[in-house]
Amino acid sequence: MEKHLIRPGRSAHTLIHLTCVSFWRFLRSCWRFSRSRRALLLAFACLLYLFCLELWISRGDHDRKLTEGRRWILERIPGSPSPTRSNVVYITLKSKRHKPAVLRATLRPKSRRKKVRNVENQNQDTTHHHGEETLRHAESRDSWRQVLHSIYKPGQLNDDNDGSSIRIYSQKSPPWFSQADIETMRFLSKCKISHVEVLEPENAPPALLFKSVSGFNQSSDRAGECDGRCGVIKRPEDMSEVFAFHLDRVLGLNRSLVAISRRFHALDGQLCPVTLYDPSVVPVPESRSGALRWSSYQTSLQYRCWQRGVPKPEWSCSSLHHHEWSKVTLFDFLLQNHQRLDRNCCGFRPRPQDSCVQLGYHRECSNVDNLKLSHIVHRKNDPRRLVYVNNKAFFDRDEENLDFKLLEGIKELPDVAVSVLRSQRLRQNLLQSLFVDEQFWENQGGRRGIEKLIDVIERRVRVLLRYINAHGINVVAMNS
Template sequence: MGLKCRFHWLSRFWFRRCSLPKRTFLVALTCVVYLCFTMPNVDFPLQNRTGEKLGVRSVLPKEDVLVPTRSNVVYITLKSKRLKPANIRGTIRPKLRSKARRITHEHQESTNGKGPHAQRDPNQPDSGSKRADPPESSIRIYSRTAPPWLSAQDVATMRALAGAKVVRVHAQDTSRPLLILEEELQNRTHLCRGPCGLVHGPVDSVEVFAFHLDRVLLLNRTLPAVSRKLAFLHDGRPSPVVAWEPSRYPDDSSAVRLTWGEYQRSLKQRCWVKNIAPKPASSCSTIHHYEWSKVALFDFLLQIHNRLDPSCCGFRPRQQDVCYKAGHHLECADQDGIQLANIAHTGRDPRHLVLTVNKGYFDRNEDNLDFRLLEGIKELPEQSVSLLRSGRLREKLLQSLFLDQTYWESRGGRPGIDKLIDVIEKRAKVLLTYANAHGIKAVAMRE
């Protein structure tokens, strides 16, 4: 007999000789062994292999993907179905009234995406929607509020200077007539009770730029200035009009008289710092020490020399410069005795300066800057220096200057304004380099 037949005969003889419990155990054991060897070859439906219910999306590894052998195939995709968010009562925006919707739409179109006070992009054409502006005013504010560096009083004064009706002209002097706006003279103690503006010549348009630079740097030492066309003055060309207020405009009683030598000695005394009154024998004036730091920074950026360097001792003057024509540059041999000019405080605040003559120069070459303006200065205002270092000076100047439409257009629009800011930015870099080399510190000046 063959091996297979012998094995079969022996297994039947041995199985019959075993008791019932042993035969039951052997049958169960045989079934288990059979299942262990046959189960891997059986194809189960995909839902059993994955252990998931049908309709649940999942991703199988490549080695586990089965070749479908049945008609009821479950397809698995990587792209999930986008569900609509539930409407939650607390998140539903209320419907806007027609007027509120229109204002919101104007606000969104006017801002340039750089903050809540950002102005309309100067490169885009006007939308023609000016809110709450006087009909003749060239001051344009398209957002809900003006830039934060301009106060409400600044904006009100700008609007009046740019668009208020001229009642009469007071011939204060031949070069700078005074405009009396809207209100007639009603009081002998003051020249005018309503808004007044001092008109400069068209070549002094830097007065407008100086006002905005002063506010952007948070110095707040100049008077508001706008550009305006007046048919009866300067052939209707755009001319700067600077606010004139009797309580703030300097006169002989508020003028600060200092020589260069006295000024340098007062800087060493640090007059009025920490509200400490200077000694009677000191060289201190009524001006707070930090005021000189603000003036020096402001005058250097605009290269205004007629305050701290009226004799042009810190640079090479040109033949057309006033100091050269008058021969003042010859006084530099005795520098300590040179009298400073155009320095005054407000009548009601003798510790702070008011800057009223801001004739700067944008055409001064970088190799001929007046560093004499920074001589003796050991601190600069921290908030101004921080802005110069941040690289946001251009952004803020563009937003601020754009408010004055007449000035903006008279300078050639955005390209012309950018050229002016280019000059200021280069001087700011020179100033910061100079301050670093000479140990000038940035100090919080909240006296």
């Protein structure tokens, strides 16, 4: 047998010749096989050729489709070079979790972080750190306070109003609004403002109290007191109170003060929430056991205060009826408003910019007895009913971080509100209700923006209904 050696100096032609000779010898050896074995080898060679050809074609098609897909995406991404169409549709990559909607004009300004000097004494360091947090929160409120004191002249405000922004095109208003609600909304949206005062509540940001031309009682014994024709202008960040007012009326709770949105030229055209000022609304007095704390609140739920007649002194009851707590917990859970029953943010994971973290309330969650309730108010002439104030909604909290502490101790919920949640009419009713406030509707981006907010509420409704079924919550009639 010949042996062919390939020396480094040989050309490529000689290498090809040797390869062909070797392949010819392989074929001659295969030709000596039987006819059946030759047919089998030929079939195997054909199959191998077809497999390689298919693999090559499919890989070419995949590369072409991948190139076309990348080109299609690049043409639709904002800022990509040379889009070929005038009506480009931008795409967004969605995560597995639904991103909650954010109500416009509710973003808080970023606060500058201040460096805290190291202190040798640990107690002094803790006190100094707490003081820095309180100062930072005060500075966030000072921005709005400075606007109030710099723009408005003491005791007078000249604001040119373009007319009422409350629109009702049909002969009848939505059935959940009373005639007094419609009149109050129209008054707040178009009244002429004459006198202005700055209000600085203890547990709330500063606001602006305005009095209309006919808003003073001229009697000698009550001179200068608001006579029901006054309103409160709040920060643009509190715009969710308008949404909360409509949700309160749609659910049939009827406990919130009337709130509308109004644009003020003196505030550089900013849209601010305006609520009715009711001088008869006062804080609920302390119970027989002391201040309204979480422990006394749970005790009052256990004994159903004022539902079984006159409560006993050891029940730690306030002047509020037992059903009022059931109504406010349903309302606050849908809004995820923790500032009334969970001021310390103990039932969820708060953000660093939340007030409960900045003021140090969140560190007190281990001591349940010291947890205080806030914004618990009622009217002087109606001490059994709550009045919902400072109803801020948090739309940026997903379903995995809901505050279920608001529902703790609740065994009953109002049938009227739960029937609305179960009837699939919540979206339709909220759209019809919010359409009445033209300024709020347009500021949120029209129907598309409003529906994003309703999507968040509907997801929380499904969670609440599952909670009712899982914990055996009774749905009972709670007549006013």
